[in-house]
Amino acid sequence: MRELIGESLREERVAQGKTLREVSKSARVSLGYLSEVERGQKEASSELLASICGALDLPLSTVLSTVSEKLARQELLAKVPTIRPVASVAAA
Amino acid sequence: MRELIGESLREERVAQGKTLREVSKSARVSLGYLSEVERGQKEASSELLASICGALDLPLSTVLSTVSEKLARQELLAKVPTIRPVASVAAA
Numbered sequence: 001m002r003e004l005i006g007e008s009l010r011e012e013r014v015a016q017g018k019t020l021r022e023v024s025k026s027a028r029v030s031l032g033y034l035s036e037v038e039r040g041q042k043e044a045s046s047e048l049l050a051s052i053c054g055a056l057d058l059p060l061s062t063v064l065s066t067v068s069e070k071l072a073r074q075e076l077l078a079k080v081p082t083i084r085p086v087a088s089v090a091a092a
Numbered sequence: 093m094r095e096l097i098g099e100s101l102r103e104e105r106v107a108q109g110k111t112l113r114e115v116s117k118s119a120r121v122s123l124g125y126l127s128e129v130e131r132g133q134k135e136a137s138s139e140l141l142a143s144i145c146g147a148l149d150l151p152l153s154t155v156l157s158t159v160s161e162k163l164a165r166q167e168l169l170a171k172v173p174t175i176r177p178v179a180s181v182a183a184a
Binding site: 060062072 | 093094135137138141142151152153154156157159160161163164167
């Protein structure tokens with residue numbers, strides 16, 4: 001979830017053509033911390049997330065909705081049974 | 093967001109007729125911590141959230157989707173202009 005939140009925030013920032021520096025200044029978060037959040041290395045608190053979303057003029061609900069959809073796809077993929085490669089079938 | 097996540101987890105646990113003790117044991121989280129997460133007093137890490145969802149046999153994506161919808165409603169309400177009470181209109 002942490003990685004997906006970071007990914008969504010980074011995608012939105014890049015789509016808006018904003019730099020890490022601009023968003024970190026506007027959200028009052030250190031540049032290093034924001035970068036770590038975007039890379040899914042740091043867990044952002046609810047308050048910090050709200051602040052970053054504010055700087056991107058993006059409703060937090062939209063981020064969560066995006067993350068929820070991405071996560072649902074991952075959960076589904078995790079349930080799909082693995083297909084055995086043809087080679088191992090031939091060898092059997 | 094923290095409060096809404098806690099609320100959603102508590103609603104689901106109660107709907108399943110499970111006690112805090114049962115879920116905390118199954119999720120390997122202390123009872124006190126789980127209780128604080130449910131009351132929105134502690135921020136749950138992504139890993140902890142996944143663990144609690146696992147104990148409830150509930151996809152994390154479902155929790156996020158619920159939280160996203162509740163949050164969207166709150167964001168919308170925050171934008172609705174306040175209606176002046178009739179008394180102040182009559183006095184104007």
